[in-house]
Amino acid sequence: MRPGVPQGTRPHTRVAAVRLVIREMPTTSWEMAVDEGQDPAVLGEDEFYGYGVDAGTGCFYDAGADGSFPGTEDEEGPVWAAMETVGDGPSVFLAEGEDGHTLAGFTSGWGDGCYPTWIGRDTEGRVTCFVTDFLVVPTAQVPAA
Template sequence: MSPQRSEALRPAHPDAFFSGGIRFGFPSGQVVVTEIHDKGDLALPTGSLIAADPTGLIFPEEFEAFTQTVPAGRYPLRLSVARFSDDPGHVRVCAAVLVVQQVPTVRWEQALLPGQDPAKLGEGEFFGFGVDGGVGCLLDASLLDHFAAVLDDREDGTTGWVELVSGDGPGLHIAGTRTATLPGPAGEPSLTAFESGFGDGAYPVWFGRDDNGQVTTVVVDFLVLAGAERLDSITASGGAELDVRRDVSDRG
């Protein structure tokens, strides 16, 4: 998890994590509309979180949990996606959103690994986790070794992570609004994998907090809207942050 350049040290459009029907325009002239898709629950036995590319979990020694935690429990997971108005079949995952509390988020902070100091970041930098297989996931750190074994090679010659991504058909099992969830040792939904925005890269994770400093949400942000301009008037709804920054910079 290394520093990468970003347009902001906070989400560009955090209201899009929570609300569908918001229109955004890109410098190219393309327009997208946000949608929110419920993806069931995610069970967290300890509340210690890892965000990762699941195709790399077969090397568990390379992963650490964030220093921030959430209370152990089972929480709804949602996808925020952007659907392109000129091609309704084209959607991109903006973010995976773990809903810890149904209360407004008033501030955001970067997810950090041990030893990472945000004060040492340059202007526009962030700490991001790497994606090399076009997918990301969330899981409890206590289950890292379990899923490393599940996703590794098997005696029958198949590979767990290939099956996770591709399923039984010729196409991708995880694409657009389609996700895949794996059970933990107790049978609860414990790893959910989702498509990573526009593909491979490094992506930030955000912890949202309420007025009392308690975690409200954990967001895996794929930066899809980082270069977009909001076309609708801003209204507060569904726990979205009230002070939304207008970002019209180009992602390139």
């Protein structure tokens, strides 16, 4: 439920974050996921780089799978077919694309928008996981010193 909005009679559930585990090792450091040419050092305190969400659905897939899910932009193909199998409410689904690629999709917090993803690394710098924050849980306000 959104802060300041009264709760209705039907429970309302949202996905606050999603995690894709790459390696079952403790995560000891985090960095913002960025595209080529994006520099987190130029961002303000409450700014981030993120990925755009449409149709209230985000996903994780390898860059090598780009183009393996034809019809997605036209609301057709394996991604839309997989989305239709999950029904209402927060859900995760897998879509099988061309060339053996798989996409993990999920409902996205408050829906359409832009959301940051973080890369977790172990003590040796290897990727342990990816986490997308759907900005559902409010951050604590820290009083000025």
